[in-house]
Amino acid sequence: MRKPLIAGNWKMNLLNSKVPAYFTALNEVIKAVDRQKVDTLLAVPAPFLATARESAQAAGVWIATQTIHEKHEGAFTGEISIPMLKDLGINWTLIGHSERRQYFNETDATVAAKTKATLEAGIQAIVCVGETQAEREKGQMEGVLRRQMEAVLAVCTKDSNFTIAYEPVWAIGTGLTATDAQAEEAHAFIRSIVREKLGSLADRLRILYGGSVKSSNIQGLLAQPNVDGALIGGASLDPQEFGKTVSLAASR
Numbered sequence: 001m002r003k004p005l006i007a008g009n010w011k012m013n014l015l016n017s018k019v020p021a022y023f024t025a026l027n028e029v030i031k032a033v034d035r036q037k038v039d040t041l042l043a044v045p046a047p048f049l050a051t052a053r054e055s056a057q058a059a060g061v062w063i064a065t066q067t068i069h070e071k072h073e074g075a076f077t078g079e080i081s082i083p084m085l086k087d088l089g090i091n092w093t094l095i096g097h098s099e100r101r102q103y104f105n106e107t108d109a110t111v112a113a114k115t116k117a118t119l120e121a122g123i124q125a126i127v128c129v130g131e132t133q134a135e136r137e138k139g140q141m142e143g144v145l146r147r148q149m150e151a152v153l154a155v156c157t158k159d160s161n162f163t164i165a166y167e168p169v170w171a172i173g174t175g176l177t178a179t180d181a182q183a184e185e186a187h188a189f190i191r192s193i194v195r196e197k198l199g200s201l202a203d204r205l206r207i208l209y210g211g212s213v214k215s216s217n218i219q220g221l222l223a224q225p226n227v228d229g230a231l232i233g234g235a236s237l238d239p240q241e242f243g244k245t246v247s248l249a250a251s252r
C-alpha cells in the first residue's frame, strides 16, 4: 500500500505573522501521529516560505511553494526559481493547479516544462490535473485527463519521482466533493494511463484527490484503492481541522 500524503494548499490566504502560531497549533494536534503512516505537506504563499520552513520543523511537515518557474534565472518578473527554493531548503512545489491554468494561462505545455525542470533538479512536484464541470457534462472527463496526463508523462521516465493530484475543477472550493466512487473511477483511469505509458511507475505513483476535502470525508476517500492522499485548500487554513484530517489519514 502507498503511504498517504495529506497536503494543504493555503492559496493566497493567511499572513506571515500568523505562521508560527499555525504550526504550534497543528503540532499539538498531530504530535502523537505515527509518521510511518502518513506524510504531511503545506503549500504556502512565497513570502512565507522561510518562516514556514522554520516553523514546520517541529511538526514534521514538509513545505512547498504553490508554483515554480521552469527557468533557473532571468527576466521573469514575479516568478520563483528552483535554485531559490533549494536555497531555502525547500524541496516541494505544486505545478499546474487549476487556478494557475485558469487565471494565469498555464497550459499542458507549461505544466510539462515545469515538471521536467523539477525532475531534473530533484525537486518533488505535485502536478495537478482535473476536468471542469462543462467538460464532465459533455462526457469529456477521460479525454481531458488523458491529454493532461500524456503531456506530463512525456517528460517522465518509469523512475521519476513526483505526485499527481486529481482535482475536478467543479469540486474546488465549492463544497461539492466528488463521491468516493467518482474519485476512485478517475484515479483508476489516471493510473491506467501511467501504466500504459510508463509501466511499473503506476504501482508507486501517489495520486491525491483534491476538491472540498475535510476531516468528515477523508476516510471514505482514502478507503478507495487508488486514492493515496488529498490536496486540501479551504480546510487546511484551520490547523485543528487540518491536523484532524492528518490524524484520520494515519489511522486508515
Ligand code: PGA
Pocket (backbone or CB within 6 Å): 009, 167, 171, 172, 173, 174, 175, 210, 211, 212, 213, 231, 232, 233, 234, 235
Ligand atoms: P478546496 O481546494 O479544498 O478548497 O476545494 C482544493 C485545491 O484547490 O487544492
